[in-house]
Structures are given as structure tokens and as C-alpha cells.
Amino acid sequence: MRIKEHPILNFDRRKEIYFYYNGKKIKAYEGETIASALHAEKVKVLSRSIKLKRPRGFFCGIGKCSSCLMKVNGIPNVRTCITLVREGMVVEDNDMELSEKDYPECKFEKIECEIAIVGGGPAGLSAGIEASEFADVLVIDENHCLGGQLIKQTHKFFGSKEEKAGIRGIEIAKELEKEAVKNCRVLLNTSIIGYYDRGYHFLVGVNKIERVVYEIKANKIIFTTGAQENMLVFEGNDLPGVYGAGGVQTLMNVYGIKPGNKGLIVGAGNVGLILAYQLLQAGVDVACIVEAMPRIGGYFVHSAKIRRCGIPIYTSHSIKKAYGNGKVEGAVIVELDENWSIIDGSEKKISCDFICLAVGLTPSTRLVTQTGAEISFINEAGGWVALHNEYMETTKKGIYVAGDSANIEEASTAMIEGKIAGLHAVNSLKGVSDFKIKIEKYLKKINAFRQGFFGSRPKKAKEKIIEEYYEKMGKGRNS
Ligand SMILES: Cc1cc2nc3c(=O)[nH]c(=O)nc-3n(C[C@H](O)[C@H](O)[C@H](O)COP(=O)(O)OP(=O)(O)OC[C@H]3O[C@@H](n4cnc5c(N)ncnc54)[C@H](O)[C@@H]3O)c2cc1C
Missing domain, CATH: 3.50.50.60 (FAD/NAD(P)-binding domain)
Structure with a gap:
């Protein structure tokens, strides 16, 4: 999953280090966060929902959502997407129930x-x-x-x-x-x-x-x-592999780690368009961009570049469902009428292993x-x-x-x-x-x-x- 060549970025992978995830020894590089290092080793489930224990994956990448909370060196609820990994660190699944011992002494x-x-x-x-x-x-x-x-x-x-x-x-x-x-x-x-x-x-x-x-x-x-980043309501929106667009940029452009092999982007504003191009630069395929509005919201210069690269942009379209067993394996997109209602029979399956939401902040x-x-x-x-x-x-x-x-x-x-x-x-x-x-x-x-x-x-x-x-x-x- 680590990007080896990039037209703009030169990933400075410093010293190789090792940490432990649920007892398993994992390789990382100095300068990577815990969540990005786990991602590089294909660990995509970082936490579970409190009630139904549904798996949660990397979403925002900037410490604003709760999907990457883990126990680190005995400290619960650490935001692993912004915490640098260190040699010998002990990372575990978060306990759902905290006791007094989970709150260590502080200076x-x-x-x-x-x-x-x-x-x-x-x-x-x-x-x-x-x-x-x-x-x-x-x-x-x-x-x-x-x-x-x-x-x-x-x-x-x-x-x-x-x-x-x-x-x-x-x-x-x-x-x-x-x-x-x-x-x-x-x-x-x-x-x-x-x-x-x-x-x-x-x-x-x-x-x-x-x-x-x-x-x-x-x-x-x-x-x-x-x-x-904003979330969007659709079936399967909490599957690991549904990311915020900025989260994917963080993984790829800061830590040099691919989010998957083929993505679907929701939203054709500047963020969605720029992200599509950056995915191509990282050697990742983009299946298509869907945009609920009848027109592209981002600058013409960005959309023209995306079209030249052969990525379809479907306006008046949205995502209906993400599906997969514990992770994204595909999506269903639909066409919308002028009232933003789904047009019957317009469902189309898109093969992808990740979905990026670029639907505003x-x-x-x-x-x-x-x-x-x-x-x-x-x-x-x-x-x-x-x-x-x-x-x-x-x-x-x-x-x-x-x-x-x-x-x-x-x-x-x-x-x-x-x-x-x-x-x-x-x-x-x-x-x-x-x-x-x-x-x-x-x-x-x-x-x-x-x-x-x-x-x-x-x-x-x-x-x-x-x-x-x-x-x-x-x-x-x-x-
Ligand atoms: C894909 C994309 C493309 C963009 N392209 C452009 C462009 O071409 N031109 C342009 O002008 N803009 C662009 N932008 C927008 C631009 O990046 C943002 O508008 C800008 O970064 C906002 O700056 P900010 O300082 O307000 O917030 P941020 O850059 O988000 O910085 C906020 C900081 O606050 C920290 N923080 C938050 N909460 C806490 C807390 N409780 N305690 C301590 N620290 C905290 C965060 O860690 C973060 O470092 C783009 C954005 C995206 C996502």
C-alpha cells in the first residue's frame, strides 16, 4: 500500500521501526501515524461502534471524528490518525468500558x-x-x-x-x-x-x-x-473504506499510503476534482465521480483535466449504497431527477474498493x-x-x-x-x-x-x- 514513486512528492521514509497491534508485530517508518502505518499493513478496522460493534475505519485523518480511537500504551481513546507511531508502542482495540485504571497519572x-x-x-x-x-x-x-x-x-x-x-x-x-x-x-x-x-x-x-x-x-x-468533513446518509456509509476526501489526501500525500486500488468519489466541487487527479498521481484508479447537482461545482480547469484523464463525471447522480463484507467492495449509484428524487431503474453497480466523500465541510x-x-x-x-x-x-x-x-x-x-x-x-x-x-x-x-x-x-x-x-x-x- 505504500507509494513508491510520485510525480511531485518524495516520501522521506525515515528509520524502520516496529510496534505491536493486538500483540502482532507491525513494521512502520518514523514519521508515520499509527493509523497510517496500520493502513499500510492492510489493517483497515480501527475501532467498533459502541452499541452494535460495527467496524469503523479511517475517515477524516485530522483527529476530528472518532473512527480511529484506539488504546495506545494503555491510554484509551487515542486519536491514532494524528499520533505518531513510536518504536515498541503497544496499540490495542479500545475498551468500550473504561475504569479508573484507564486514566493514568498526568503531569x-x-x-x-x-x-x-x-x-x-x-x-x-x-x-x-x-x-x-x-x-x-x-x-x-x-x-x-x-x-x-x-x-x-x-x-x-x-x-x-x-x-x-x-x-x-x-x-x-x-x-x-x-x-x-x-x-x-x-x-x-x-x-x-x-x-x-x-x-x-x-x-x-x-x-x-x-x-x-x-x-x-x-x-x-x-x-x-x-x-x-461532512458525512452523507446512505446504506453502508460506515463501512471501512468510506473516507472523507481530505482523509484520503492525508493518507496519500502526507504518509504516501494508498487508500485502495479503485475509488469512487462523491462530489464534483474543487475538492472532489483535485482529489481525483491526486489519486491518479498516486497510481490509484478512479471509477467515476458522482455529483448530485445538475452541474459541476468546481473550477473548469480542474474538471477539464479530469475529463481529459478519462474519468467520467456523472452529474445529477448520487450514491445509494456501499456494500461489502466488513469493508467496501462496491457501490450502487443512482440518477436523480430535478427534485433530487431517485429515478426508478437508474441503479448502477460500480466496482470499487473505497469511496471518498467530498461533500463539503x-x-x-x-x-x-x-x-x-x-x-x-x-x-x-x-x-x-x-x-x-x-x-x-x-x-x-x-x-x-x-x-x-x-x-x-x-x-x-x-x-x-x-x-x-x-x-x-x-x-x-x-x-x-x-x-x-x-x-x-x-x-x-x-x-x-x-x-x-x-x-x-x-x-x-x-x-x-x-x-x-x-x-x-x-x-x-x-x-
Ligand atoms: C482538497 C482541498 C483543496 C483545497 N484547495 C485550495 C486552494 O486551491 N486554494 C485555497 O486557498 N484553499 C484551498 N483549500 C482550502 C484550505 O485548505 C482551507 O481553507 C484552509 O486550510 C483553512 O485554514 P485554517 O487555518 O482555517 O484551518 P486548517 O487548515 O484546517 O487548520 C486548523 C488547525 O487546527 C488544529 N486544531 C483543530 N482543533 C484543535 C484543537 N482542539 N486543539 C489544537 N489544535 C486544533 C488542526 O490540527 C489544524 O492544524 C483546499 C482544501 C481542500 C480540502
Whole structure:
């Protein structure tokens, strides 16, 4: 399952190591996560559903779903998709019932900083770069590396040159990381699990493998926790081998591991189209892409490339069923009429051993919700988001959001929003010379990004978020 040759990526398989999975010795390479190393050895069932014990496989690959939870070195519920494998590690199926002995002793560490940033993706790193010019900044990420979703984007980005258009996502991640680590403190492998208002902002972070609980006191917090992939309702959607599109990108482009031999993609937006091409680059066949809308949602340049490669894109089609014995062995697709109802007799069997869902993202707002900031369901933003003003500050003073967690958009806008949040937070803390000029420049830039056909949805989302923010705060936008 490990990819040996790739036109863009060179997989740096470091030292060969061994770990134990339910007592069996498994080969891995340093730098692989537990779940990806198991995948490479064809272990696709990572957990079981609590009630019916149905098998669960790799889905999101970024620690946001629960399908990869396993017991590691005696610690239950470890998210194996973001935990690096280590020599001699003992990995077991998760116990369904936990007892006191499952909660080992932990060390407690206190950290103080002026600005804490939760999430080291493009939004968080840009916020950190901006704010660290004037303040003491701590960036926390639960993954083992910085970069967020950029670490798996092998394609060249669109947008403006200043926001790194024409550069591959993986290179942008490296540039941002290099810049951020110069001036920010960074805490990796640490999930922020709680927020408390103690008269100051207080976060609780956990590094399960090192058994450390961090107590973090900050003057301002910027939440840049990204988004999670949407699930789709169909028979067999929980079979191992049904992945989120981003999960497959993580497996292939970060760890160099194939998800299977032949895939079916659901969703012909940019993510589905780009993924199809990346699967071909990894030497994996794509049976077809199905899209429920009567037209392709992604950019023409991507769909044209996919068609040239001979991959059929069926619009007004969806998936009805995934079937297989304990893993995906095929799918049934159907044609939809103008009311999105299944057309009788249109069922078609597709032979495939994995299915990728590229059906949108939902902002990750669980943490910011704990702060008491007002949350609202904004359809155009992708779901529940924290209301915020144009400077990215929420209704809770000193709490900011930016990037996909504040509205599903793009890395380019996530970076600008991060800069706005970082600059505003630091200015309200200690004052920044030329603040007005600097912030106006960023606001102008982000508005320019939201022009045109593809910018209309995020523009509408932001207008609603900002309008509701001022309504809740009981003041006009310019007051
Ligand atoms: C297939 C695909 C193609 C794309 N192509 C483009 C493109 O061409 N151009 C473009 O501009 N954009 C593109 N994007 C979108 C872009 O990747 C995202 O918009 C961008 O990464 C969002 O940045 P972010 O910083 O908000 O979130 P993310 O990049 O998701 O980063 C969030 C970070 O927060 C961390 N985190 C989350 N919760 C916690 C917690 N509780 N504790 C600690 N850490 C936490 C995560 O580990 C992660 O590192 C693409 C996306 C996909 C999936």
C-alpha cells in the first residue's frame, strides 16, 4: 500500500521501526501515524461502534471524528490518525468500558502568554506571524506538525501573489511554519479540550502520549480550529473504506499510503476534482465521480483535466449504497431527477474498493462555543459559527476566530483573516503604530477576494455574520 514513486512528492521514509497491534508485530517508518502505518499493513478496522460493534475505519485523518480511537500504551481513546507511531508502542482495540485504571497519572504544566492561538493551519500561523511582531504568542496544534490542511495540498493555489498563488499548498505550509517558529512558541501534539473564564482567558490542553495537561493563561485567544468533513446518509456509509476526501489526501500525500486500488468519489466541487487527479498521481484508479447537482461545482480547469484523464463525471447522480463484507467492495449509484428524487431503474453497480466523500465541510466551533461567544447557524458559512465583527473578534471580548472555523472558504482568505485577527488582538492589548493603515489594507484585500462568482457565497456569509454580531451587541456597525 505504500507509494513508491510520485510525480511531485518524495516520501522521506525515515528509520524502520516496529510496534505491536493486538500483540502482532507491525513494521512502520518514523514519521508515520499509527493509523497510517496500520493502513499500510492492510489493517483497515480501527475501532467498533459502541452499541452494535460495527467496524469503523479511517475517515477524516485530522483527529476530528472518532473512527480511529484506539488504546495506545494503555491510554484509551487515542486519536491514532494524528499520533505518531513510536518504536515498541503497544496499540490495542479500545475498551468500550473504561475504569479508573484507564486514566493514568498526568503531569500538570502552567503556561502564560499574551496571545494563545488554537490551531496551526494557515489562519493560525498567519495570526501568529502578525501578532508575534509585538507580543508573546503561543500556537497550539493537536497534530504532530504545523500547516493544517495545507500539508496535503500538492496542487498550486489560486488567488493573489501576496497570498502565495501559484505555489503548492505543501510549500505554503513550509513557508508559514518557517516564519512562525522564528517568533512564536509552538506546542504540538496537544489538543485544547476546554475553555474557562476565570476573569482571564484560560485553556486546558492535553498531550495524551506524554501524559501532560497544560493549563494556559492568555490575555487574548484566537481560535483557528478549521473544519471537519461532512458525512452523507446512505446504506453502508460506515463501512471501512468510506473516507472523507481530505482523509484520503492525508493518507496519500502526507504518509504516501494508498487508500485502495479503485475509488469512487462523491462530489464534483474543487475538492472532489483535485482529489481525483491526486489519486491518479498516486497510481490509484478512479471509477467515476458522482455529483448530485445538475452541474459541476468546481473550477473548469480542474474538471477539464479530469475529463481529459478519462474519468467520467456523472452529474445529477448520487450514491445509494456501499456494500461489502466488513469493508467496501462496491457501490450502487443512482440518477436523480430535478427534485433530487431517485429515478426508478437508474441503479448502477460500480466496482470499487473505497469511496471518498467530498461533500463539503462544517466549521469546527465546539471549542469557541465554550467561551460563551454567540453562535449562529449561517447556511452560507457551512453551519454554526461564532458571530464576529470585521476584525474577527467574537461577542466575547478578547476571543477571536479566523479561517475555516469562521466560514468555510479558502487558505488565501484564512491567511488574511488570521492577519486581521492577530493585528487587532495585539493592537487592543498594547497598541500598534499605523494600526489603521495596516488593518484597512487587509480589509480591502479580503473584500477583493470575495468578489465574483466564487466569492459570492462567502461574501454573503460574512455579511450575515457581521450583521448579526452588531445586532447582538446592540450597536451599529460604525458606532
Ligand atoms: C482538497 C482541498 C483543496 C483545497 N484547495 C485550495 C486552494 O486551491 N486554494 C485555497 O486557498 N484553499 C484551498 N483549500 C482550502 C484550505 O485548505 C482551507 O481553507 C484552509 O486550510 C483553512 O485554514 P485554517 O487555518 O482555517 O484551518 P486548517 O487548515 O484546517 O487548520 C486548523 C488547525 O487546527 C488544529 N486544531 C483543530 N482543533 C484543535 C484543537 N482542539 N486543539 C489544537 N489544535 C486544533 C488542526 O490540527 C489544524 O492544524 C483546499 C482544501 C481542500 C480540502
